[in-house]
Each structure stands twice: as C-alpha cells, then as structure tokens.
Amino acid sequence: MTASISVSLLGWYDAHARDLPWRLPPGSARPDDPAWPYRVWLSEVMLQQTTVAAVKPYFAKFTETWPTVEALAAASEDDVMAAWAGLGYYSRARNLVKCARQVAERGGFPTTEAGLRALPGLGDYAAAAIAAIAFGQRAVVVDANVERVVARLFAIDEPLPKARKAIRAATDAITPETRAGDFAQGLMDLGAHICTSRAPRCLLCPLSDACEGRKQGEPERLPVKPAKKVVPERRGTAFWITRDGGRKVWLVTRPASGMLGGMRALPDDGWTARADGSGETPLAGEWRSLGAVRHGFTHASLTLRVVALETSTDPVGDGAWWPADRMEEAGLATLFAKAAQLALAAR
Numbered sequence: 001m002t003a004s005i006s007v008s009l010l011g012w013y014d015a016h017a018r019d020l021p022w023r024l025p026p027g028s029a030r031p032d033d034p035a036w037p038y039r040v041w042l043s044e045v046m047l048q049q050t051t052v053a054a055v056k057p058y059f060a061k062f063t064e065t066w067p068t069v070e071a072l073a074a075a076s077e078d079d080v081m082a083a084w085a086g087l088g089y090y091s092r093a094r095n096l097v098k099c100a101r102q103v104a105e106r107g108g109f110p111t112t113e114a115g116l117r118a119l120p121g122l123g124d125y126a127a128a129a130i131a132a133i134a135f136g137q138r139a140v141v142v143d144a145n146v147e148r149v150v151a152r153l154f155a156i157d158e159p160l161p162k163a164r165k166a167i168r169a170a171t172d173a174i175t176p177e178t179r180a181g182d183f184a185q186g187l188m189d190l191g192a193h194i195c196t197s198r199a200p201r202c203l204l205c206p207l208s209d210a211c212e213g214r215k216q217g218e219p220e221r222l223p224v225k226p227a228k229k230v231v232p233e234r235r236g237t238a239f240w241i242t243r244d245g246g247r248k249v250w251l252v253t254r255p256a257s258g259m260l261g262g263m264r265a266l267p268d269d270g271w272t273a274r275a276d277g278s279g280e281t282p283l284a285g286e287w288r289s290l291g292a293v294r295h296g297f298t299h300a301s302l303t304l305r306v307v308a309l310e311t312s313t314d315p316v317g318d319g320a321w322w323p324a325d326r327m328e329e330a331g332l333a334t335l336f337a338k339a340a341q342l343a344l345a346a347r
C-alpha cells in the first residue's frame with residue numbers, strides 16, 4: 001500500500017503542482033547551477049512560519065538584489081535586515097546572512113541532510129527539504145501540511161507534539177527512493193489545497209482510497225492539537241521623537257540579541273511600561289499621546305502606546321535622525337512600522 005500511496009501522490013503532483021518561483025516543474029532534472037540550491041534554501045528559510053503569498057515578493061526582491069549565495073554573503077547585515085523587514089521572525093534573517101557566509105566560505109552548500117542540518121538556522125525540516133528538493137536525496141520531509149495529511153492518512157490520533165514520532169515514521173514508510181523532493185512538495189501541496197485544516201476535500205483527494213482518517217469519519221479532527229496555551233499580554237510605550245517640525249524622527253537599532261534584534265526601531269521602554277503609562281521617557285518634556293497599536297507575537301500579545309515629543313535635543317544613546325517622509329525605507333519591523341503609521345497619520 002505504501003508504494004501505491006507514493007505513485008498516486010506523484011501522479012497527482014505531476015498534474016496539479018503549484019507553479020512557484022522557487023520550483024521546477026514536476027519531474028524536471030535538477031539544473032547543474034549553484035543558483036539552484038541557493039533559491040531552494042532561500043525559499044525554505046522564508047517559508048518557515050510564513051505563507052507562500054507573503055514570501056513571493058520577498059523572494060523576488062532577494063533574488064534580484066542578491067542572485068547568488070556569494071552576493072548575499074557579501075551583503076551588509078543591515079541591508080539584509082532592512083530587506084527582510086515585514087516578513088517577521090527576524091532571527092531567520094540574521095541566520096540567513098551567517099549561513100550564506102559559511103556556505104560561500106566552504107564553496108557551496110553541503111549536499112547531505114546532515115551537512116545542511118549543521119548550517120545556521122536550518123532545522124530538521126529545512127535540512128530534509130533542501131536535501132530532497134535541491135539535491136535529490138531521499139529525505140523524510142515533515143512540515144505542518146505533511147503532518148496533517150499523514151496523521152489523517154494513517155488515523156494517528158495521539159495528540160501533538162507526541163504524535164510527531166509516529167507521523168515521521170509513517171512519512172518515512174511512504175517516501176519513495178526516487179523523486180523524494182517532488183513527493184515532499186506533492187504532500188505539501190495536497191495539505192495546502194485538498195487536505196486543508198478545517199474542510200478536507202476528500203472527494204478530490206488522490207489518497208482517498210488509502211485514507212484511514214476518511215474511512216473512520218471526521219478526518220478534520222486530526223491531528224489532535226495540544227490544549228491551547230494562554231498567551232500573556234504585554235504593554236509597552238514607543239517614543240516618536242521629532243525635530244524640525246516633525247520632518248526628522250529619532251530611530252535606534254535594537255540590540256543584536258533579543259526580540260527583533262538588530263532591527264531599526266523607534267525607541268521604546270523595553271515593554272515594561274506600567275499599566276497607567278507613567279513609565280520613564282527618554283527626554284523630559286510635554287509628551288503627547290497618539291494612541292496605541294496591537295501586535296501578536298507567538299509568545300505574547302503586545303499593546304504598544306505611542307507618545308510623541310518635538311525637540312531640538314538629541315536623545316541620549318545610539319540613534320539617528322531619519323526623514324519622516326522616507327519612513328517606509330527605514331526597514332522597521334512590523335510592530336514599529338504600525339507605530340510609525342499611527343504617528344504619521346496623527347500629524
């Protein structure tokens with residue numbers, strides 16, 4: 001049965017593969033071009049925790065600006081962070097630069113899953129995906145879409161994350177010796193379009209005859225999710241400090257380690273502001289409240305008040321004045337871009 005699953009899936013993939021800028025058509029020979037593993041690697045890093053639609057413009061911008069891993073390795077971290085702004089999970093961008101430099105130094109990407117796993121920022125999933133897609137290795141690739149399809153296919157009803165071991169073993173059992181990259185991408189596409197979270201379209205599914213979850217009824221209950229954690233609420237204050245009648249804004253670079261590390265930002269209070277908003281400000285003066293923005297991180301939700309002050313004094317600490325009318329070029333992380341929009345709208 002396991003062989004017939006891979007045959008059915010690959011047949012479906014041949015006919016229905018998504019056309020994506022970082023992909024080859026199904027069944028194509030892998031190009032003998034070092035830009036190919038670079039594109040696969042870049043797309044896999046960008047796609048971690050992010051949707052295909054959100055990644056497409058970033059992938060286009062990165063491959064146009066830095067068409068090879070050597071070009072990216074030679075880029076300044078500031079430029080890469082600015083180009084990444086808005087894509088989230090900024091540690092990925094820092095690791096991207098580190099990884100590009102290691103790869104350029106060693107003269108190319110390692111071709112094995114273990115070699116790829118040793119590079120900065122590549123976990124089990126990404127290393128397996130790149131080994132399979134870029135280098136044609138047989139590797140067991142399990143992302144959230146694959147996890148869902150396989151849990152349903154084999155009716156694995158142990159709750160996550162414990163179920164991951166069984167899901168991986170089942171994925172291993174159905175992964176073919178050849179075309180492992182197409183097989184992995186086929187399972188991902190099936191999960192994205194047919195075996196969707198809430199409403200699997202079993203009538204259109206090429207694996208429906210083999211699917212235990214469908215036979216048992218209610219496949220949408222699989223995989224069984226762990227009980228939801230309550231996400232803590234945090235509060236903070238961002239400081240919109242201007243001079244020259246609002247034409248220049250004081251921006252800082254966040255410390256390299258920690259949340260949004262290395263990103264350009266508005267100064268803030270470390271998100272430890274008192275609930276009544278009476279925390280310390282970086283300059284004395286008549287601060288004006290502009291309102292607040294909300295932002296969700298994976299581990300917390302943040303309400304960030306934005307307060308404004310016009311001054312002729314440089315605030316203490318590292319920072320620089322930035323033209324207010326070029327704020328979209330500053331490469332602010334999404335949270336601070338929202339705060340800047342609020343402040344600019346209040347002018």
Ligand code: SF4
Pocket residue numbers: 149152153194195196200201202203205206207208209211212213214219
């Ligand atoms: S038959 Fe339904 S539940 Fe099973 S893999 Fe296909 S879409 Fe998912």
